[in-house]
């Protein structure tokens with residue numbers, strides 16, 4: 001895990017939402033356009049003042065300002081005359097001012113947030129009620145508004161070019177580092193969404209969160225096809241996460257497990273199609289057969305003690321009235337309300353691809369197609385079938401059996417880590433040794449250890465970046481009473497990987513506006529490389545490292561295949577929404593079911609039992625964080641590519657630490673360009689496919 005996720009915020013910035021009256025989706029305010037005459041006048045005056053050689057830049061700058069200028073901002077022409085900078089050295093100075101100032105605002109606001117959340121994130125003793133309020137308080141909430149109101153944002157827009165993703169991809173490889181940094185400067189001012197529009201969006205988001213958080217199924221009351229109770233009393237599962245994880249866990253339970261998996265699949269399909277009776281949701285007072293869709297009152301002695309208050313809903317099969325899709329529709333309207341305020345990206349789908357991940361949608365679709373259409377799918381499926389000893393079924397979308405048996409028991413490992421790390425301070429002191437063993441030079445290991453602060457975490461652990469030089473990334477590790485257990489240690493090594501990338505990309509990058517990585521997948525990939533070597537660092541030699549690696553690759557391939565289809569459904573639904581902005585929740589439900597069933601028919605049905613299914617529509621992200629799912633399969637592909645590069649470098653005798661540093665200081669440029677500089681080619685599915693091919697070849701002969 002990585003906190004805070006500034007990049008992620010950009011990736012998901014499109015759909016948060018507002019409570020919008022469904023039949024008046026466009027009721028929110030639109031920006032008033034500046035009269036073309038005013039723009040022409042400003043351009044003419046500036047050209048007269050600075051000469052025709054600057055005309056192109058003047059035209060672009062004035063247009064960029066005008067696109068977000070409001071009448072309350074005052075006299076556009078006077079502003080442009082005062083703040084346009086013509087000569088190159090002065091522009092460079094202006095840019096340097098912006099870079100220095102924004103490093104301070106970003107860095108200090110990050111620190112304020114970190115310190116306000118300190119009591120809720122770091123183990124400093126019992127929490128007080130006030131801690132939660134501080135944790136929810138964002139001192140920088142109005143920063144962007146203020147930068148526009150003070151005209152600072154407009155000075156940037158007047159003097160430095162905005163770019164589209166197409167432009168960045170077409171000519172970005174020829175840009176200087178300074179040009180990339182300028183692109184990062186202006187892109188943060190490419191939208192000026194009014195606080196009210198954002199506030200309503202946040203409200204809709206909160207409602208969707210609440211809806212999902214309360215979508216629980218009491219599994220003791222979900223019956224199998226023969227009407228039997230097959231889940232234990234008290235098991236309450238939230239859709240979709242717990243349902244999916246329960247399904248995965250059932251692989252260990254043989255034929256009974258398969259039966260339970262079939263029940264869960266039917267249940268999920270009922271949720272997607274919204275044929276699930278309203279009375280079943282979060283209610284252990286009724287028994288439900290998802291095959292026949294029948295509901296009956298549960299026998300009193302089967303009802304759990306901690307059942308929520310009885311709902312005033314009839315005990316019959318009346319379905320939920322498309323509430324799931326009403327939530328999604330509200331998210332859509334709230335995202336759409338932001339369109340007029342994003343002149344260069346007036347569409348939420350576009351914003352999610354161009355702003356957040358900086359990969360064109362069509363290219364991402366092709367990358368996913370490379371996985372979905374790969375002949376390796378059939379070969380991995382055949383291996384799964386062999387291991388299961390039965391033909392594949394829809395639930396095997398989440399097959400969970402690729403695992404190498406560990407040779408060392410977790411209890412032994414716990415003992416080792418507890419002894420070595422009784423406190424988080426002990427871990428801090430060991431960091432120079434850990435980093436040197438990983439393959440950093442002694443000097444770099446010391447430098448890194450001096451720039452990473454370690455805190456005892458309340459949660460499982462996380463890495464927190466810093467955003468200005470002089471401040472330090474934090475490694476939060478969880479240490480139980482008797483010392484750090486193996487799980488905590490394993491996470492700490494992962495988070496340390498994030499911290500290393502954070503230190504290099506902040507302190508080693510040439511422009512602080514380029515600090516970071518293109519998106520989260522890149523830093524996750526580096527962190528996983530660290531994490532994978534945790535046993536080595538503990539002085540343990542895993543017995544069958546090759547088998548562990550082989551199984552992990554096959555598991556990743558299958559997971560990528562699974563989530564790629566889910567992501568395609570998510571995006572296709574948003575296209576449908578933009579094509580049908582006045583849809584009702586019922587119409588949206590039918591569209592989601594049709595889209596999910598269609599993607600299933602094309603890619604999954606031939607592999608998983610040849611029966612139509614809307615299963616791919618089950619992910620709660622679709623409702624809660626729309627357009628986010630695409631990041632998961634992309635993350636898998638990027639991770640394999642980075643890992644392959646690190647392996648290649650190792651074979652060439654390059655030191656691991658030097659290679660990680662070389663990659664990390666590339667910073668936040670477009671993903672394809674980053675990957676080309678880091679690994680010799682654009683983002684690609686090939687490394688994953690190659691690794692899968694090798695893993696299949698390495699399976700023991702039968």
Ligand SMILES: [Zn+2]
Nearest residue numbers: 001002524527
């Ligand atoms: Zn992570």
